[in-house]
Amino acid sequence: xxxxxxxxxxxxxxxxxxxxxxxxxxxxxxxxxxxxxxxxxxxxxxxxxxxxxxxxxxxxxxxxxxxxxxxxxxxxxxxxxxxxxxxxxxxxxxxxxxxxxxxxxxxxxxxxxxxxxxxxxxxxxxxxxxxxxxxxxxxxxxxxxxxxxxxxxxxxxxxxxxxxxxxxxxxxxxxxxxxxxxxxxxxxxxxxxxxxxx
Amino acid sequence: xxxxxxxxxxxxxxxxxxxxxxxxxxxxxxxxxxxxxxxxxxxxxxxxxxxxxxxxxxxxxxxxxxxxxxxxxxxxxxxxxxxxxxxxxxxxxxxxxxxxxxxxxxxxxxxxxxxxxxxxxxxxxxxxxxxxxxxxxxxxxxxxxxxxxxxxxxxxxxxxxxxxxxxxxxxxxxxxxxxxxxxxxxxxxxxxxxxxxx
Numbered sequence: 001x002x003x004x005x006x007x008x009x010x011x012x013x014x015x016x017x018x019x020x021x022x023x024x025x026x027x028x029x030x031x032x033x034x035x036x037x038x039x040x041x042x043x044x045x046x047x048x049x050x051x052x053x054x055x056x057x058x059x060x061x062x063x064x065x066x067x068x069x070x071x072x073x074x075x076x077x078x079x080x081x082x083x084x085x086x087x088x089x090x091x092x093x094x095x096x097x098x099x100x101x102x103x104x105x106x107x108x109x110x111x112x113x114x115x116x117x118x119x120x121x122x123x124x125x126x127x128x129x130x131x132x133x134x135x136x137x138x139x140x141x142x143x144x145x146x147x148x149x150x151x152x153x154x155x156x157x158x159x160x161x162x163x164x165x166x167x168x169x170x171x172x173x174x175x176x177x178x179x180x181x182x183x184x185x186x187x188x189x190x191x192x193x194x195x196x197x198x
Numbered sequence: 199x200x201x202x203x204x205x206x207x208x209x210x211x212x213x214x215x216x217x218x219x220x221x222x223x224x225x226x227x228x229x230x231x232x233x234x235x236x237x238x239x240x241x242x243x244x245x246x247x248x249x250x251x252x253x254x255x256x257x258x259x260x261x262x263x264x265x266x267x268x269x270x271x272x273x274x275x276x277x278x279x280x281x282x283x284x285x286x287x288x289x290x291x292x293x294x295x296x297x298x299x300x301x302x303x304x305x306x307x308x309x310x311x312x313x314x315x316x317x318x319x320x321x322x323x324x325x326x327x328x329x330x331x332x333x334x335x336x337x338x339x340x341x342x343x344x345x346x347x348x349x350x351x352x353x354x355x356x357x358x359x360x361x362x363x364x365x366x367x368x369x370x371x372x373x374x375x376x377x378x379x380x381x382x383x384x385x386x387x388x389x390x391x392x393x394x395x396x
Contacts, residue, residue, distance in 0.1 A: 003260075003261065003286060003290070004251075004261055004262055004263040004267075005263070006244070006247050006248045006250075006251050006252055006263060007248060007261050007286075009244045009247070009248070010241075010244045010245055010247075012244075013237070013240045013241040013243075013245070014241060016230070016234050016237025016238065016240065016241055017215075017226050017229070017230070017241075018226060018229045019222070024217070026287060027216060028215050028216060029248070030285060030286070030287075030306075031215070031216045032214070032215070032245070033248060033249070033252060033261060034306050034307070037249060039211070039214025040245055040248075040249055041245075041246075041249055042211045042214065043211040043214055043215075043242075043245060044242045044243075044245040044246045044249070045211075045242075046204070046207045046208045046210075046211035047208055047211070047230070047238055047241060047242040047245075048239075048242045049204050049207070049208075050204045050205060050208040050227070050231060050238075051231075051235060051238055051239055051242070053202075053204050054202060054204055054205060054231060062201075063201065063202055063205050063231060064202055065203070065204060069202075087228060088201060088205075088228070089224060089228075092201070108228075108232050109232070
């Protein structure tokens, strides 16, 4: 006498999406079935296809449809510099600057002990193997400047520094165009500590 | 050189979900591919199946896997009372009270001129045909007490009243267990207007 099982299953399955609880899942299911069946069909198909064809690039670990992604296979990129980021979105931000023509390594996460993500879960051994290929000379850490991102950067720096690699970190400071009045005190303090001589 | 097309397609397809913008869609896609491939496969399957098997009950218009849902097909329910609700979730709330053993009609929405949902989009003619089957004696309007729900109730009441049906509406008033001090003035005013003699 309750709702049909295929509807219940859809509502339940939608809860695997991050940030989606029982109420939003119900709202989403009704919306898809009532107002956007084409969108739902497209989503089911796109999801199935992504699961089928996407894997991790053997070199940079980002999502790729080929064993080695196009960026890593590009001989015009400088293989001596390896930039480590947390997620593909971060890689896209750095690419967008057009200020870096080296290669990347995408961690696909960050160290987060509270969520049970340690060095093993983050597969840092894959990064170490990649960075010690004999070609990479400098590893640039571009993880986020959050507590977890900083902790990740420190751990990676120790692991790679112990193997004789030059390890650097994106600088912290006042944003370009930023007015001191509107920048938080922690950032200004950091900009003072890391001040550069003219 | 950018992200693989199947990933872009998945991110784009996720945006058909209500309340999901480009950033959440990206976060969802990464989460599914990186942390919950089983959940994603289950979701793709549940969505495909729901689209395949779910239709609207010919009588009450709710989602059903059969032409007529189990509730409408149940001869023990009182077919003389028809309760009109906006969504299946509202039906579930009323069923949960165990205070109603009539049948339902689910509008699958509400009148909302701003969203382009008028009487035609809401298929009110299907409700009229259902309510004038010669068996229904009373239609109980249980749309929400929002502006849109009230407008929907008024429109339906006019349409069905003109056809000689008894039309009623859920009462408004102070919630059971509610303390006047914590009930909004509009509700208290309504409870005064709709006061009942002992």
